[in-house]
């Protein structure tokens with residue numbers, strides 16, 4: 001169903017506020033085996049496509065060199081993580097490579113209510129949890145071109161011990177079969193090409209008929225002054241009875 005919200009604004013020539021669509025934000029989920037390049041690509045997507053908010057997860061893992069609390073993750077103690085679980089503060093959470101990771105619920109819901117698209121960079125277990133709760137999210141899986149390339153990327157990132165790298169590589173052969181749960185697969189060989197492919201997905205998803213901004217359509221073509229009353233059955237359109245396509 002097409003949702004409409006009262007908080008959104010439509011900019012006009014005399015109103016300089018940015019245009020915010022009259023719909024809930026879209027939830028984009030990106031998963032990939034460790035070392036594929038998902039963090040690199042998610043940062044680039046957020047920087048290059050306007051209107052995306054990259055959710056910051058909570059984790060019990062130690063920060064890597066260069067990572068900042070509140071930017072890559074909120075780095076917290078396990079006790080605090082478990083308290084948050086008990087208070088139902090996570091939209092989803094999972095144990096990955098020996099640490100806990102969770103998506104904070106409130107921030108995500110607030111952004112979506114404001115019509116802002118949200119990007120989650122989470123593992124396959126988390127994506128499957130979201131699939132049970134949120135209809136209409138967009139699932140994107142990123143894969144490296146080969147195991148050999150993945151090994152090289154993990155080694156050149158130099159953020160994990162050789163044992164940790166081995167553990168992550170062993171997990172890939174299990175994780176890869178989850179590709180069936182995702183709607184798009186991006187093979188991250190050339191970074192520039194992968195970014196273009198991801199941008200295409202984000203932009204095309206926004207153009208789907210089911211996400212049409214009904215407020216804009218009504219204001220400009222249905223309730224517009226010159227149109228004669230009775231030309232169309234406005235009530236059925238306002239109720240969102242348009243046929244939807246996926």
Ligand SMILES: Nc1nc2c(ncn2[C@@H]2O[C@H](COP(=O)(O)OP(=O)(O)O)[C@@H](O)[C@H]2O)c(=O)[nH]1
Pocket residue numbers: 031032033034035039057058061092093094096097101102103121122123124125126127
């Ligand atoms: N389920 C879930 N997974 C997460 C979350 N945040 C990060 N992850 C995943 O946890 C895994 C490990 O992430 P990280 O420690 O940053 O290592 P990296 O994937 O090697 O960069 C990755 O698959 C992330 O996508 C979260 O909030 N929930």
Ligand SMILES: Nc1ncnc2c1ncn2[C@@H]1O[C@H](COP(=O)(O)OP(=O)(O)O)[C@@H](O)[C@H]1O
Pocket residue numbers: 032033034035036037038039040041153154156157188189190191192194
């Ligand atoms: N297309 C690519 N070609 C070459 N190196 C890449 C590419 N994408 C990412 N990398 C590099 O691979 C390493 C792992 O990337 P990262 O974004 O940390 O992966 P992930 O978040 O999936 O674990 C980083 O050093 C990054 O600069």
